[in-house]
Amino acid sequence: MKIAGIRLDLIVPGVCGLALLFGLPIFLDLFSLLQVTLYAIMAILALSLAFIWGYGGILCLGHSAFFGLGAYAYAIAVINIGESTAPFLIAILVPTLAAAAVGYFMFYGRISDVYVGVMTLTLALILFNVVNSTSGAQYHIGKAPIGGYNGLPNVPGLNVPFDPDNSLDPGDMYYLCMGLLIVVYFGLRWLLTTRFGRVAVAIRENEKRVEFIGYDSRLHKLATFTIGGGLAGLAGCLFVNWGAYVSPTTFSMMQSAQVIIWVLVGGVGTLFGPMIGAVALSWLTVEVGSQQLIDANLLFGAILLVFVLLVPRGIMPVLIDRVWGRISLPRRPVFTAPPVAAREGKR
Amino acid sequence: MAYATIVGIEVVYAIATLILVSLGLAIIFGMMRVINLAHGEFLVMGGYAATIAVHHGVNVWIAILIVPPIAVGLIGLVVERAVIRFLYGRMVETMLASWGLSLLIVGLLTTIFGSSTEGVPMPLSGFTIGAYQASGYNVFVIAFSLLTLGAVYVLLRFTRLGLLARGTMQNAAMAAALGVDTTKVYAVTFALGAALAGLAGGVLAPVAGIVPTSGGSYIGQAFITVLGGGAAALTGVTSAALLFGSVGQAATFATNPVFGSVALLLAAVVLIRILPNGITGRYFKGWL
Amino acid sequence: MSGSNVPQPLIEARNLTMRFGGVTAIANVDLSVAEGELRCLIGPNGAGKSTFFKMLTGQVMPSEGEILFRGTRINGFEPHDIARLGIGIKTQVPNVFDGLTVRENLWIAASRRNRGKATERAVARELERLELGSIADRLVGQLAHGQRQWIELGLVLLTEPALILLDEPAAGMTEDETVRTAKLIGIIKQSCALIVVEHDMKFIRMIASRITVFDRGRILVEGEADAVLSDQRVRDVYLGKRAA
Ligand SMILES: Nc1ncnc2c1ncn2[C@@H]1O[C@H](COP(=O)(O)OP(=O)(O)O)[C@@H](O)[C@H]1O
Ligand SMILES: [Mg+2]
Numbered sequence: 001m002k003i004a005g006i007r008l009d010l011i012v013p014g015v016c017g018l019a020l021l022f023g024l025p026i027f028l029d030l031f032s033l034l035q036v037t038l039y040a041i042m043a044i045l046a047l048s049l050a051f052i053w054g055y056g057g058i059l060c061l062g063h064s065a066f067f068g069l070g071a072y073a074y075a076i077a078v079i080n081i082g083e084s085t086a087p088f089l090i091a092i093l094v095p096t097l098a099a100a101a102v103g104y105f106m107f108y109g110r111i112s113d114v115y116v117g118v119m120t121l122t123l124a125l126i127l128f129n130v131v132n133s134t135s136g137a138q139y140h141i142g143k144a145p146i147g148g149y150n151g152l153p154n155v156p157g158l159n160v161p162f163d164p165d166n167s168l169d170p171g172d173m174y175y176l177c178m179g180l181l182i183v184v185y186f187g188l189r190w191l192l193t194t195r196f197g198r199v200a201v202a203i204r205e206n207e208k209r210v211e212f213i214g215y216d217s218r219l220h221k222l223a224t225f226t227i228g229g230g231l232a233g234l235a236g237c238l239f240v241n242w243g244a245y246v247s248p249t250t251f252s253m254m255q256s257a258q259v260i261i262w263v264l265v266g267g268v269g270t271l272f273g274p275m276i277g278a279v280a281l282s283w284l285t286v287e288v289g290s291q292q293l294i295d296a297n298l299l300f301g302a303i304l305l306v307f308v309l310l311v312p313r314g315i316m317p318v319l320i321d322r323v324w325g326r327i328s329l330p331r332r333p334v335f336t337a338p339p340v341a342a343r344e345g346k347r
Numbered sequence: 348m349a350y351a352t353i354v355g356i357e358v359v360y361a362i363a364t365l366i367l368v369s370l371g372l373a374i375i376f377g378m379m380r381v382i383n384l385a386h387g388e389f390l391v392m393g394g395y396a397a398t399i400a401v402h403h404g405v406n407v408w409i410a411i412l413i414v415p416p417i418a419v420g421l422i423g424l425v426v427e428r429a430v431i432r433f434l435y436g437r438m439v440e441t442m443l444a445s446w447g448l449s450l451l452i453v454g455l456l457t458t459i460f461g462s463s464t465e466g467v468p469m470p471l472s473g474f475t476i477g478a479y480q481a482s483g484y485n486v487f488v489i490a491f492s493l494l495t496l497g498a499v500y501v502l503l504r505f506t507r508l509g510l511l512a513r514g515t516m517q518n519a520a521m522a523a524a525l526g527v528d529t530t531k532v533y534a535v536t537f538a539l540g541a542a543l544a545g546l547a548g549g550v551l552a553p554v555a556g557i558v559p560t561s562g563g564s565y566i567g568q569a570f571i572t573v574l575g576g577g578a579a580a581l582t583g584v585t586s587a588a589l590l591f592g593s594v595g596q597a598a599t600f601a602t603n604p605v606f607g608s609v610a611l612l613l614a615a616v617v618l619i620r621i622l623p624n625g626i627t628g629r630y631f632k633g634w635l
Numbered sequence: 636m637s638g639s640n641v642p643q644p645l646i647e648a649r650n651l652t653m654r655f656g657g658v659t660a661i662a663n664v665d666l667s668v669a670e671g672e673l674r675c676l677i678g679p680n681g682a683g684k685s686t687f688f689k690m691l692t693g694q695v696m697p698s699e700g701e702i703l704f705r706g707t708r709i710n711g712f713e714p715h716d717i718a719r720l721g722i723g724i725k726t727q728v729p730n731v732f733d734g735l736t737v738r739e740n741l742w743i744a745a746s747r748r749n750r751g752k753a754t755e756r757a758v759a760r761e762l763e764r765l766e767l768g769s770i771a772d773r774l775v776g777q778l779a780h781g782q783r784q785w786i787e788l789g790l791v792l793l794t795e796p797a798l799i800l801l802d803e804p805a806a807g808m809t810e811d812e813t814v815r816t817a818k819l820i821g822i823i824k825q826s827c828a829l830i831v832v833e834h835d836m837k838f839i840r841m842i843a844s845r846i847t848v849f850d851r852g853r854i855l856v857e858g859e860a861d862a863v864l865s866d867q868r869v870r871d872v873y874l875g876k877r878a879a
Contacts, residue, residue: 059439061446102616109620114382114438118570119619121384125567126612133605195746202743205732209787212692212730213744213794214718253563257450260443297559298454304447308440309433632656 010189013272017182025174033174035286038242039279040177044184045235046262046278047271051188052228054269055197057204058221059117062124063259066095066229068251070236072131072146075155075246079144083164084156091237092230099229103222110218121256128251151247155240168241177238181275184231188271191227200224254297258285261300264307266314273316349477354600360485361599362592363492367550368565369572369584370499371543376573377580378516378536381431382442385449386569387562388456389541393419393548394557395456398465407470407553412491415549416542423541427534435533449562456559467552484553491550499543500581503635512536513635567608571615577625582634586626591615643706645670645798645828646691646722651700653686653852660686662852663700668798673824675839675860676832678849679872684832685727687849688800692724693717704798723796725787727803727832733776737767740775740786744793761789765819781812785819792823799823801831805838817841836864848872 024036045067052058073094077087102123106116135148144152158176160166168176191197199220203210207217240246249255262281266273281303288296311318372386383389393415400410430448434441471483503509515522515532523529555561572591576583594614599607622629644667653661661683668674676684689695691702693714702709709717732740738758745757762768765785770778775786784804791799804820805813813835820842823829833839839846839860846863848855850872856863863869 059442061442105616105620109623111619111623114442115574115619115623117439117442118382118574119616122567122570122574122612122615125563125570126608129564129567129608130605198739198743198746202732202735205734206730208694208714208726209730209732209790210743211714212718212724212726213790214715214747216713216715254450257446260446264443295454295457297450298458301447301450301452301454304450305430305444306447308444308447309430312440 010186013185014182017178017185021175021178021182024178025171030170034170034242035283037170037174037177038239039282040174040181041235041238041242042262042278042282043181043275044177044238045232045259046266046274047181047184047188048228048231048235049259050263050266050268050271050274051191051231052224053263054267054271054274055192055204056200056221056224056228057113058225058228059113060120060225060228061117061260062120062122062256063228063232064251064253064255065120065124065127066099066232067236067239067255067259068124068127068131068248069095069098070233071240071246071250072152072236073233074237074240075152076141076144076146078156079152080142082156083162084158084167085161088158088237092233095233095236096226096230100222100226103225103229107218107221107225121253124251124256125253128248128253131251132248147247149248151245151249153245155244155246157241157244173238173241177242180234180238184234185271185275196220196223254300257300257304261304261307264312264314265303267316267318268314270314270316273314276316277314349479352476353479353481356481356485356489357600358593358596359489361596362588363489364551365568365572365588365592366496366584367488367492367547369569369576369588370495370580371540371545371547372566372569373573373576373580373584374499374543375537375540377578377583378512378540379435379533380438381435381537382438382445383540384442384446384566385426385452385562386544387564387566388449388452389419389423389544389562390548390551390565391456391557391559391562392422392452393545394467394552394555394561395460395465395548396545397467397549397552398557401467407468411467411470411549411552412546415545415552417545419545419548420538420542422545424534424538426541427537431537432530432533453559453562460559462558462560464556464558466556469553488550488554495543495546496581496585500635502539503581508535568611571611575615575618575625577622577627577629579627579631579634582631583625583627586631587618590618590626642669644668644703645672645705647703648687648691649701649703651687651690651702652698653683653690653695654698659852661690661697664849664852664854666847666854666857668828668830670797670828671824672828673820673842673844674828674830675842675844675846676830676849677834677839677846677869678855681851682849683852684849685802688724688726688802688830688832691717691800692722718794718796721795721797722800723791723794723798724800725784725791725802725804727806729780729783729787731775731783731787731790734774736772736774737778737786738762738771741789741793744790747794757793761793764792764822765789781808784808784816788819796827798828798830801829803832803834805833805835813838814841839864 025033028036049060049063052060070091074087074091077090078084081087102119106119111119131146132149134146135150137145139146158168160168192201199210199215203217203220210217236250239250258281262277263274265281266275266277285296288294288299307314368390371389372383375381375383396415396418397411400414401407405414426448430444431441434444469484471487473480473482475481503513511527511532515527515529519529572584572587575591576587591611591614595607595611598610627634647667648664651661651664652659664687678684686695690697693712697710704720704722709720732743741758741761742754745761746754749757762771765788767782767785770782775783788804805816808816817838820829820831831842843860845858846860847857848863848869855868855872856866
């Protein structure tokens with residue numbers, strides 16, 4: 001949207017983001033600021049899935065695999081190395097490589113959307129089982145035990161790059177996480193305007209046509225998936241720093257389900273909606289966790305069911321329709337198409 | 348020799364449990380193209396059904412073999428009517444909805460039973476082979492899995508219900524035109540898959556502790572087996588279970604169960620790369 | 636070869652066969668099309684025309700035989716590699732990006748060969764050629780069937796192929812739309828070779844060219860339009876009176 005030559009769609013979120021980044025520390029006490037930091041981390045995680053699912057059309061049901069890998073990679077690396085610059089990068093690199101490897105097998109094998117969902121889910125499940133059951137002293141990577149179901153307590157936090165004596169305090173962590181959220185959001189917005197981004201969206205719309213035009217859809221899907229995996233890993237790394245603690249629940253089904261629910265509730269095919277979904281539902285998780293009445297699984301299961309059956313487009317698109325009173329979103333079927341009976345006789 | 352027998356029993360047991368655990372999922376996927384993410388919870392509900400029956404003084408064999416499939420089959424029927432039927436033909440939505448259901452069931456079970464571990468007493472004692480102790484119940488599970496596989500085959504291949512089901516899955520419009528009540532066929536097929544899941548949960552109840560969240564430890568293997576097997580439910584599950592069961596168990600013997608499950612996943616990933624439509628997508632075409 | 640003055644064909648199918656399980660959709664087809672030629676492919680439903688196109692574009696792998704494009708064997712190439720070599724296809728079931736606008740659709744195709752401002756210019760040129768300027772910012776999924784067909788044609792043209800395969804381009808079009816499509820084909824054939832599958836005889840007469848007739852996976856006859864269309868065997872095939 002342009003008004004008098006000004007890109008409102010960039011200015012408004014930009015100004016809001018900066019206002020939150022610098023404004024919240026003035027108004028919030030430390031405890032609330034810590035909560036907001038967690039929401040920002042979860043919003044990054046939501047964006048990573050919003051990108052690969054909502055725009056790339058790749059159904060990743062086991063997104064916690066990459067979140068958990070980022071978390072554990074950081075924890076194990078920082079316990080071994082001490083200074084946090086390399087561990088921070090390793091935490092992004094490990095899930096990125098994992099996503100690339102799994103993505104290679106999935107996309108170059110040309111398995112259908114639904115199979116991709118099941119494969120990723122299985123990946124997360126097995127990682128969870130592995131990490132959960134490696135509790136003995138025999139399971140360690142360098143100096144770091146894997147810790148099994150107990151996880152790893154007392155994970156050292158981030159320090160100013162290359163300055164191990166200067167570690168980040170909770171206030172710094174807030175600026176880092178919120179700042180990274182803004183960077184990731186605008187980074188993805190930018191990416192979606194490039195040729196790569198547009199082809200990725202075109203693949204979501206019609207993979208065959210993309211190939212008839214001459215783009216390698218496998219490569220584009222692999223790249224999309226890898227970027228999403230890396231961003232989820234970044235969120236995992238920040239998450240360990242936030243709590244100074246990592247446990248196998250980062251790999252859990254519930255964690256994967258949560259991300260799916262954030263994106264679904266916010267709106268598949270938008271970036272802003274999933275961020276809102278992440279914040280609202282993370283808040284809800286904290287609220288539910290502090291009482292004994294309703295089980296969290298029960299609540300989130302109900303939310304997922306209700307949204308799939310009744311509000312499949314999510315809240316953002318519906319709100320936008322209400323506000324503008326016209327069909328501007330979604331510009332496509334909400335979910336990825338059912339699998340084409342692909343390439344008979346080819347392989 | 349005795350050790351080889353023990354190892355042999357272990358490998359066959361691994362394959363048999365894979366078949367048992369995956370069969371319900373495979374029927375629902377193979378016949379209806381629905382991936383039921385609540386499959387693990389169906390198993391767990393089977394386990395709880397057996398536990399409750401035992402607590403009420405029901406004979407342990409009836410509690411693990413009869414009560415769970417009936418109870419979970421009925422629940423499956425309700426689930427199909429209340430949720431799944433609105434989503435036929437939309438695989439992604441069905442997956443997400445059944446995932447919601449899975450969480451919902453975990454929540455309900457936690458609310459009702461708490462999160463303490465339940466169990467069923469072992470109905471068979473062990474026996475010895477040479478210097479080694481073997482579980483009699485494991486041998487029973489092997490035999491029972493084969494029996495179940497055979498029974499399902501007979502049901503699909505030779506009964507009127509099986510014929511109607513296969514016809515409907517092949518071409519629903521044609522079946523409807525010929526006067527088949529396709530809605531009913533879908534519902535019954537889903538219930539059958541659910542009942543098989545419940546049965547698996549019941550049979551495994553004496554060997555596995557039951558908590559509301561234990562579904563997660565089954566479905567990974569079940570998904571791999573069904574995916575690796577491909578569209579033909581019975582042949583697919585059997586062939587994939589043979590492959591993955593041996594690979595997983597070999598890796599378990601060589602290292603430990605943790606790496607056993609990793610080897611399973613790697614085998615599955617490689618298989619999917621080579622045969623994207625599963626084993627029966629390439630071989631055994633036209634089999635059940 | 637240097638002594639031969641017969642030019643190398645643009646595309647050549649040799650002994651091409653495609654079996655699906657027990658069904659033989661294409662059986663031992665030999666066919667070649669020269670640079671710049673316009674060829675019509677006709678034949679009753681199920682004759683194997685779409686399957687033939689699927690083999691040429693790498694969507695299915697031939698059971699037997701080979702496909703040569705400018706002398707290169709392209710069997711087993713990935714669809715995008717074949718597209719990059721210069722074969723474009725408009726499929727029987729339209730393949731467009733329904734959730735994107737007309738302009739966005741064309742942009743994706745245009746940016747395969749163009750960068751930056753040149754992409755926008757190519758899109759603008761194509762919008763003008765196809766007379767789609769007035770609906771440039773509409774979602775393709777909301778447009779009429781005929782318009783979607785032209786957009787798909789635009790997507791093909793923007794990749795500047797040397798050979799375009801059109802699978803029933805006029806199917807489901809109104810009389811006026813059919814005439815316009817025939818005119819468009821007339822323009823396109825000045826810059827590249829075409830193979831057009833059509834059932835509509837009026838349409839074929841409009842674009843009059845050499846015709847190959849497929850029947851039950853085999854080539855029945857091949858020749859100039861007038862001769863083929865008056866051939867008794869061709870009439871029989873279309874009327875369902877198969878020679879024994
Ligand atoms: N994927 C497939 N699997 C099995 N049979 C197929 C497949 N695709 C096409 N066929 C069969 O091949 C034959 C030719 O089909 P097609 O190429 O679509 O014909 P046309 O386009 O000339 O109408 C038909 O008998 C059709 O049923
Ligand atoms: Mg056709």
